[in-house]
Amino acid sequence: EVQVLESGGGLVQPGESLRLSCVASGFTFSSYAMNWVRQAPGKGLEWVSVISKSGGATYYGDSVKGRFTISRDNSKSTVYLQMNSLRAEDTAVYYCAKEGYVLNDWYGKIDCWGQGTLVTVSS
Amino acid sequence: QSVLTQPPSVSAAPGQKVTISCSGSSSNIGNNYVSWYQHLPGTAPKLLIYDDNKRPSGIPDRFSGSKSGTSATLGMTGLQTGDEADYYCGSWDDALLAVVFGGGTKLTVL
Numbered sequence: 715e716v717q718v719l720e721s722g723g724g725l726v727q728p729g730e731s732l733r734l735s736c737v738a739s740g741f742t743f744s745s746y747a748m749n750w751v752r753q754a755p756g757k758g759l760e761w762v763s764v765i766s767k768s769g770g771a772t773y774y775g776d777s778v779k780g781r782f783t784i785s786r787d788n789s790k791s792t793v794y795l796q797m798n799s800l801r802a803e804d805t806a807v808y809y810c811a812k813e814g815y816v817l818n819d820w821y822g823k824i825d826c827w828g829q830g831t832l833v834t835v836s837s
Numbered sequence: 838q839s840v841l842t843q844p845p846s847v848s849a850a851p852g853q854k855v856t857i858s859c860s861g862s863s864s865n866i867g868n869n870y871v872s873w874y875q876h877l878p879g880t881a882p883k884l885l886i887y888d889d890n891k892r893p894s895g896i897p898d899r900f901s902g903s904k905s906g907t908s909a910t911l912g913m914t915g916l917q918t919g920d921e922a923d924y925y926c927g928s929w930d931d932a933l934l935a936v937v938f939g940g941g942t943k944l945t946v947l
Contacts, residue, residue, distance in 0.1 A: 749936065751882075758839065758941035759874070759882065759925050773934050814887060822929040822936050823872050825893060827881040 716740040716826045718748075718810045723831030726800055734795040734831060736810030741826075743791035744768075747813035749824055750784060750795045752806035752833075760806070764813070764821050765793060771819070777803075800835045807832050840865060841926050841939035848945040854914040857942045859926030860907065865937055867907040869929040873900075876923045876941075885924075886911060916946045 722734040736748070750762040763774045763784040772784050783796040793810060807830040814825035842860040849855040859871065873886040884893050886902035889909065901912040909926055926939040 751936075751938075758923070759876070759927075759938045761927075761936040761938055764936060773936075775935055776933075809881065811882075814884070820870075820929065822870060822927055823884070823887040824874070824882075824927070824936075825884045825887070827883070829881050 716812070718812055718826055718828040720808065720810045720828045720831040723808065723833045725834045725836065727837050728801055728835055730800055730835075731796070731798045732800060732833060734797070734808055734810075734833070736793045736795075736828060738791045738793070738810075738812065741812070744788040745816050747815070747819070747821060748784075748786060748793040749811040749813060749821075750793075751809045751811050751824070751827075752804075753809070753830075754803070754806040757806075762808070763795065766819060773821075797833070800833075802835050805833060805835050839940040840930060840933070840937035841928065843924075843926060843939035843942045845940070846943045846945065848947055849916050851916055851918060851946055853916050854912065855916060855944065856913075857911045857924055857926075857944070859909045859911070859939050861909075861928060861937075862907050864932035865907075865928040865930040866904065866909055868931055871902065871904055871909040872927045873902055873909075873911045874925045874927065875920075876925065877921075878923075882925070913944075918946050920944060921946050 812826040814823035876882040890902040
């Protein structure tokens with residue numbers, strides 16, 4: 715069964731850092747790009763970042779650019795999201811999500827989502 | 838303000854059909870595939886439609902997708918109370934170099 719499982723969420727103060735992890739199973743991890751998507755309380759889905767299958771290409775949403783860094787370790791089937799200079803508006807459930815395209819470096823077909831991990835930024 | 842525009846809510850009676858629109862631009866929907874997602878509160882979102890009109894295995898043919906120019910539409914027939922959820926369209930944006938989502942549409946089956 716294809717699965718992704720997030721961890722690392724929690725309560726942090728504004729300006730602090732946090733690293734989220736996502737372990738994948740049930741598929742050839744190195745063949746797929748991986749995303750992070752978040753949902754703030756009462757809001758819709760907001761795409762955060764994507765990393766290509768090799769890790770050679772990364773893209774970010776404007777609201778996190780320069781503060782968040784996505785990375786992956788294909789030997790561990792794990793993708794990370796390093797979040798620095800956290801703000802109250804970063805409070806959200808963060809979903810790890812697998813891209814569905816395997817033959818092309820295309821993005822936007824997210825075919826497997828985790829249950830999410832809650833990040834709360836508050837003093 | 839989302840890059841893709843969806844109506845905030847739609848409603849229909851059980852057994853009826855409904856459509857949800859998603860409006861974008863030439864840099865996203867107009868030049869890239871559209872996906873649709875179903876999100877029930879407290880659960881993981883689910884891919885309903887990809888590549889504009891394809892259904893993943895396990896998604897019933899009550900769900901359909903279409904696209905024309907810079908707009909896409911999700912169609913649902915034979916509505917069930919279990920279909921009550923938030924629905925999101927998504928696509929890649931060539932100008933932003935980002936995945937973009939619509940603001941979401943809440944479906945009420947009443």
